[in-house]
Amino acid sequence: MHLSDSILINDFCCANKEGSLPLQNFLKRHAHDNQKRKLSITWILVQKSDPHIPLGYFSLACASIDVEDLNSCDTKGCPKYERFPALLIGKFAIDDRYQMKGLGTQLMDYVYALTIKLSENTGCRYLIVESKPTSAWFYEEKCNFIRVRELDGGNILFYKNVITLLSE
Numbered sequence: 694m695h696l697s698d699s700i701l702i703n704d705f706c707c708a709n710k711e712g713s714l715p716l717q718n719f720l721k722r723h724a725h726d727n728q729k730r731k732l733s734i735t736w737i738l739v740q741k742s743d744p745h746i747p748l749g750y751f752s753l754a755c756a757s758i759d760v761e762d763l764n765s766c767d768t769k770g771c772p773k774y775e776r777f778p779a780l781l782i783g784k785f786a787i788d789d790r791y792q793m794k795g796l797g798t799q800l801m802d803y804v805y806a807l808t809i810k811l812s813e814n815t816g817c818r819y820l821i822v823e824s825k826p827t828s829a830w831f832y833e834e835k836c837n838f839i840r841v842r843e844l845d846g847g848n849i850l851f852y853k854n855v856i857t858l859l860s861e
C-alpha cells in the first residue's frame with residue numbers, strides 16, 4: 694500500500710547493516726514530504742493482520758538512463774536516443790527484524806508488477822537502481838539486475854530491461 698498517515702513509520706528499524714541507517718531515516722523523516730511534493734512515491738509492505746506496521750518499503754521516481762550505460766543487446770532495434778526512459782528504485786529496505794525471510798524478493802516482485810503496469814501507460818524501458826556496495830548481491834544475485842558501473846560516491850548502478858521482465 695502507499696505510505697499514508699496510518700502507517701507507524703517510527704516502528705521501522707533498519708540500522709544493523711553498514712550504510713542502512715539513511716534508509717530508516719528516509720522513511721521516518723522525508724518519505725511523506727517527498728510524496729506530497731511528487732518527488733517519489735513510497736510503497737509499504739505490511740501484514741494483513743497488522744496493516745499499520747511497516748515490514749519494508751520502497752520508493753519510486755521517474756528517471757532515465759544513458760545509452761552508454763546499456764548493453765547493446767538491450768537497445769537492439771531501438772532508435773539512437775542518447776537517454777532512455779526508466780523507473781528508479783530510489784530506496785528499498787526491509788526492517789532488520791524481517792530480513793532474510795524472503796520479503797525483499799517478494800517486495801521486488803511487486804516492483805516488477807508496478808513497472809509492467811506503468812510501462813503499459815508510459816514509456817518505461819528500464820528499471821534502475823543505485824545500490825550500496827553492501828546490497829549489490831541482492832540486485833545482482835537474487836534479482837538478476839545487470840551491473841553497469843560504480844558511480845561517484847561509491848554506489849553501483851544496475852538496470853533491468855522491462856522487455857526481459859515481460860518475458861520472465
Ligand SMILES: CC(C)(COP(=O)(O)OP(=O)(O)OC[C@H]1O[C@@H](n2cnc3c(N)ncnc32)[C@H](O)[C@@H]1OP(=O)(O)O)[C@@H](O)C(=O)NCCC(=O)NCCS
Pocket residue numbers: 707710713716784785786787788791792793794795796797798799823824825827828830831834835
Ligand atoms: C537487501 C535487502 C533489501 C534484502 O531483503 P531480504 O528480505 O533480507 O532478502 P531475501 O530474504 O528476499 O533474500 C535473501 C536471500 O539472499 C541470500 N543472501 C544473503 N546474503 C547474500 C550474499 N552476501 N550474497 C548472495 N546471496 C545472499 C540469502 O541466503 C537468501 O537466499 P534464499 O532466498 O535462497 O534463502 C535487505 O536485507 C535490506 O533491507 N538490507 C538493508 C537495507 C539495504 O541495503 N537496502 C538496499 C538499498 S540499496
